[in-house]
Amino acid sequence: MLRVSRLTDYATVVMTCIAAHPSDVLSTAQIADEARLELPTVSKLLKLLGHAGLVESFRGVNGGYRLARPAEAISLADIVEAMEGPIGMTECSVAQGQCDRQAQCGVSDSWRSVSGAIGGVLRAMTLAQMLAGRPTAPAKDATQVAQANA
Amino acid sequence: MLRVSRLTDYATVVMTCIAAHPSDVLSTAQIADEARLELPTVSKLLKLLGHAGLVESFRGVNGGYRLARPAEAISLADIVEAMEGPIGMTECSVAQGQCDRQAQCGVSDSWRSVSGAIGGVLRAMTLAQMLAGRPTAPAKDATQVAQANA
DNA sequence: TCAATACCGGACCAAAATGGTACTGTTTTC
DNA sequence: GAAAACAGTACCATTTTGGTCCGGTATTGA
Ligand code: FES
Ligand code: FES
Numbered sequence: 001m002l003r004v005s006r007l008t009d010y011a012t013v014v015m016t017c018i019a020a021h022p023s024d025v026l027s028t029a030q031i032a033d034e035a036r037l038e039l040p041t042v043s044k045l046l047k048l049l050g051h052a053g054l055v056e057s058f059r060g061v062n063g064g065y066r067l068a069r070p071a072e073a074i075s076l077a078d079i080v081e082a083m084e085g086p087i088g089m090t091e092c093s094v095a096q097g098q099c100d101r102q103a104q105c106g107v108s109d110s111w112r113s114v115s116g117a118i119g120g121v122l123r124a125m126t127l128a129q130m131l132a133g134r135p136t137a138p139a140k141d142a143t144q145v146a147q148a149n150a
Numbered sequence: 151m152l153r154v155s156r157l158t159d160y161a162t163v164v165m166t167c168i169a170a171h172p173s174d175v176l177s178t179a180q181i182a183d184e185a186r187l188e189l190p191t192v193s194k195l196l197k198l199l200g201h202a203g204l205v206e207s208f209r210g211v212n213g214g215y216r217l218a219r220p221a222e223a224i225s226l227a228d229i230v231e232a233m234e235g236p237i238g239m240t241e242c243s244v245a246q247g248q249c250d251r252q253a254q255c256g257v258s259d260s261w262r263s264v265s266g267a268i269g270g271v272l273r274a275m276t277l278a279q280m281l282a283g284r285p286t287a288p289a290k291d292a293t294q295v296a297q298a299n300a
Numbered sequence: 301t302c303a304a305t306a307c308c309g310g311a312c313c314a315a316a317a318t319g320g321t322a323c324t325g326t327t328t329t330c
Numbered sequence: 331g332a333a334a335a336c337a338g339t340a341c342c343a344t345t346t347t348g349g350t351c352c353g354g355t356a357t358t359g360a
Binding site: 027043058065 | 334335337338
């Protein structure tokens with residue numbers, strides 16, 4: 001299906017939740033509640049995201065997480081890479097010299113090319129843009145519905 | 151890693167092999183030999199590709215496979231969809247109504263948007279283009295090496 | 301006619317990735 | 331020093347993936 005893992009999907013949800021409360025330190029429990037996800041799962045996600053430098057963590061009472069950078073400076077590519085490692089469409093094209101067919105195989109160049117293009121697509125989508133489609137208020141007007149069906 | 155399955159990668163290799171011999175019916179064994187892949191694997195791939203209408207099959211002695219359309223009319227998106235089903239980045243965005251969080255979740259629109267963009271990238275790469283980087287002759291001159299390292 | 305070739309449609313299995321959970325530290329606040 | 335909250339890691343169940351095999355059928359040509 002050429003899909004991203006479900007955890008990565010959840011990671012974007014979590015990130016938009018955090019981005020919705022800028023300059024606020026949210027605990028894992030708060031985030032899990034708002035994102036409608038299980039707490040242990042959210043905990044794991046935040047650990048990964050923190051390790052990638054996308055969120056800052058604060059320990060102790062009243063600790064929690066906060067965006068490490070403004071939402072405009074975080075792209076979907078950042079999140080995907082944090083969760084799944086470097087973006088590459090084929091096993092062969094990331095691990096150079098892994099595949100013994102590489103000498104004869106001419107498609108690897110093409111795959112590398114499309115991987116680059118897809119990386120560009122992911123880099124073009126920022127967290128701020130994703131947040132724009134998800135209003136904090138439960139309002140959902142016609143413009144957004146039209147955009148969804150486009 | 152946001153990757154396509156290895157079988158899909160192999161499918162592109164197989165397709166370029168077939169495309170390298172236009173208007174020739176190649177047996178599974180010939181294709182497997184040329185693609186340096188195991189015969190049962192190639193057999194499975196060709197079954198999938200045939201089912202998707204990308205290759206024509208001929209039974210009996212001297213049977214085999216041939217492209218169903220000219221290489222210019224077959225895109226990478228066709229091959230990926232033949233192997234992995236419809237292109238969609240997240241589970242949620244393909245199976246509408248599957249995820250009970252969908253009402254609250256605002257990121258699905260964004261994901262659908264990037265899925266569309268990535269579909270475009272895949273549709274833009276044709277089998278003919280992929281073949282161009284893989285000469286039939288075993289010659290490998292400097293220009294190709296340079297291109298490979300680009 | 302009949303045997304050889306070669307695709308068709310499955311079933312089948314082992315190994316790996318995934319999703320999810322739990323538990324034990326460590327740091328900070330009050 | 332007790333409670334809150336993150337850090338790290340280990341663990342397991344399930345699913346997906348990659349790969350193989352076999353009996354069936356159609357076509358060719360001697
Ligand atoms: S490089 Fe491994 S199959 Fe192409
Ligand atoms: S629709 Fe399922 S998590 Fe967004």
